[in-house]
Amino acid sequence: MSALTLYALTGSAAIGIGFYGLIAARHLLRRIVAFNLIGSGLFLFFGATGARGGAADPVPQALIITGIVVALSASALAVGLLVAHARVAGRVVLPEEEDGG
């Protein structure tokens, strides 16, 4: 198995675990972490696909860096909303998902 296949498989595994977390977790902080896990998996996969033919392709690297900045801002906003919601409402799950959590 080549290193690139390993990267791509690791990325896919991270996407899968993150996807499970996004659907199964009620705690909103867990969901935000799951979102970041999917994002990281995608970036790893992207980086691996960009290295075909020996030489590294610089475009995926530039796009990954941009993507990380976007994901960071989205996570920051999500955490900010979660903290504000926890302060006002006193809980860290959405109202409709409160039962059986």
Place this chain on the structure above:
Amino acid sequence: MSFLVALLVLPLAGALAIVALPGQAGRAAAFSAIAATAAAAVALAASVSSQGVLRLEVGGWAPPLGIALAADGLGVTLIVMTATVMAGVSLVARGTFAPELAGDRAAFGFWPLMLLLWSALNVVFLSRDLFNLYVGIELLSLAAIGLVAIDGKAAALAAAIRYIVFALAGSLLYLAGVVLIYASHGTLDIDLVAVRTPSAPDGLALALMTAGLMAKTALFPFHVWLPPAHAGAPAPASALLSGLVPKASFVILMRLWFDAMPDRASDGPLVLIALLGTAAVIWGSLAALAQERLKLIVAYSTVAQIGYLFLVFPLAGGTSAGLPWAAGAWTGAVFLALSHGLAKAGMFLAVGHCMAAAGGDRLSAVRGLAKVMPMTAFAFALSAVTLVGLPPSGGFTGKYLVMTAAFASGQWLWALVIAVGGLLAAAYLYRPLAMLFGRGAGASPVPPSRARQAVPLLLAGASVALGIASAGAYGILEIGRPPAAEEGL
């Protein structure tokens, strides 16, 4: 050329200025940015209609390495519609978000978020690069989520969190599609992707991107986040969220299916998309019928109206591509998007005036308001005319074009959806209209000033004028129309 850049840079500069400069200076800068951006939008439309598609390769770098911007008929009509709504909303919001009325948090937060939203919308309407579109739609979602959460109450924050879960899931799906396309073609420029040699992962990429964009557009069954988010925000913010934001992800979908990969569009998935649109029309309308709060009725109406837009895919793509009715269906869908944007913004602003006067948005609270504020009630009624699709409104022109295409292609089911949807819209809008124009007001309400009441009326009037002046808009939309929708009936 420079108008393209101005449309992206001016709102960003305005957003920065109002955050950085103190008090009145910041507000003045923001308002000049709003006026200048609106002027740039009109100027861009004028030069596109005289010179055809304007293209700009940013920094002089040509794709595939650089990023191209292009103003075609679709982009420029949406930009002008956005500028109209933004100008109207900012006139009303000056009053709504006065610091002494709305509190410091909302009064400070609204203007930068609105300008960021505007910049992001313009990016999406002008960009020709799939990754640049991703960044644009992310900026759009983040600004929109900020607007939902602006009043800081628990319900609004929960609505914003629900929205961000859907928006983030949608953007990851879209990004996954972008990665697959880059991996197999080495480019993300829409025009270069269009001339690629098709490869196996294209179908999967298109499916992932479509699913992600549907979640962002709030197409049934991904609509659950929309009504609480749009109904919970203050009225000017709702007008932006409902009238403008869903159009951005819809435009990306149109660019994907008609510009970037028209060869991948087979009938099966296109019919599935249109069936989801059908479900949205029926479900959104029925849910609107069941609501007791004015804002929720208008928000569920957005769920229904978004559904119509998706009927375009089997009528202008797949085996219909390039056939005589495709152009009518494509143009009709854009007409529906434009007139919905204007009418829904006007309607939300009118509802905001009603709520301010009546002190709440329960249907019973607005009884008889037409007597005190006839202008606002008329604006609501005029918006309703467009949403139902009565002539001579822009909504009628759009529905007429799509229905003609449906009959010409023999896919009469979609015409039936439009007819039933129109009837249902008349039903759910009848109840608020009957209340507004009914007898017997409650406590004596204090109407907003005439100037502020005129704004929703002007927006609703614009949505009707779009139908009256449809030939002009039709002409602009022909500029740079995708080859799949080239021929007219």
